[in-house]
Amino acid sequence: EEHVELTKAHYTSRYACLRPCPLVCPNQQLVQQLGIIRRSRELEGKDVNALSYDRTISLLKAYPYRLTSSKLPEVSTLPGIGEKMISKISEYVKHGRIRESETIAASARFKSLSEFTTIYGIGASTARKLFDTFGLRTMADLEEHYASRPASPTHHQRGERKLNTPAPVLSIPAALELRTDLDEKIPRAEVGLMHDIVMAELGKLRSGCLSTIVGGYRRGKAESNDVDIVITHPTLVSGSDQVKGLGELLVNRLYERGLITHVMHLSGFQPANALRTSHWDTLEKALTVFILPPDNSRSRRIHRRLDLIFAAPEAYWTAITGWTGSKMFERDLRLWAKVERGLKFDSTGITRRRDSKPYFPRSEKEVFDLLGLEWIDPTMRNA
Ligand code: DGT
Ligand code: MG
Structure with missing residues (x-):
């Protein structure tokens, strides 16, 4: 390169x-x-x-x-x-x-709010409410608080299509139970192993799928907080239910095999926090909790966050670019495309703003070329 x-x-x-x-x-x-x-x-x-x-x-x-x-x-x-x-x-x-x-x-408030928001499903505003209204300060307080109330859906689940999978939703009490696992960083080798296991299962459902591990892993991070994988198949027809169908098929299979324990979200959605995330797209995705199969050489099986992103073939490369990050890189990529090039970029594709003409890049280099950007290797996209 x-x-x-x-x-x-x-x-x-x-x-x-x-x-x-x-x-x-x-x-x-x-x-x-x-x-x-x-x-x-x-x-x-x-x-x-x-x-x-x-x-x-x-x-x-x-x-x-x-x-x-x-x-x-x-x-x-x-x-x-x-x-x-x-x-x-x-x-x-x-x-x-x-x-x-x-x-x-050094402030107690910062420590509590930081700690609370490490729990999946607890965002900044919930954390403030727990601190201010309920007077909670520690993880033990949090555990006690949630033990005494019925599992209510997290904001990720409200107002969304019903999940078409039997896998349980990750409620806040469940996330609390898994927190020591989910807090643990994932070494590169395990990211690769998780990817290979997921793709082997997918291969049994449908041969010829393509995949790329994206996110921080692709930027060279030694340890990741989650694993992000973009998946496509050359014959998927965009705009049909096929992309979503493939996602559901895979998630259900992984759940039946005991490899996925929870699903937080399945299908395209607009996150609630509009200011930070309004530029995000509506690609089909499954946000899940994954666990490696039992293996005698591993002493402990750790629950891991796994995000699967499903794209039609013509959106594959924009999905890869859009999910590699960093977050600021992505934000400015959209801004650059809009302000400097009259183009709309998101993970689902590139379109010309004046007449909505779509482009179908066939490699990541083509994504950069279309946007009029100098090539930047994924490992140098950490701005
Ligand atoms: P980490 O914390 O080790 O997982 O680090 P990253 O950089 O992998 O962070 P992550 O997994 O939150 O996000 C990976 C990239 O994907 C990042 O550039 C932001 C982007 N991303 C996250 N969620 C969405 C989404 O819902 N839609 C789109 N288009 N991009 C997203
Ligand atoms: Mg990630």
């Missing part, structure tokens, strides 16, 4: 999809400290402010030099970094720490 030489035009671009960015950057600690403030804004429901931290962090991640005071003038001119961000960055360069990050990290 071609290799682009990094220039100032790259790391000063206002679009994350034009900024090649490795997993670990020279200013990782500063990024981590700003990440605490960003997380706190998100937990407090200040999504617009959280997004401006996201943007600053994304720019800093792609900045290829170690930040010292002599570099501050250049950093100050990076697009979209405002006064407040500059002062935080300056504080870090001067003192090696950011006071607000330390205060937040």
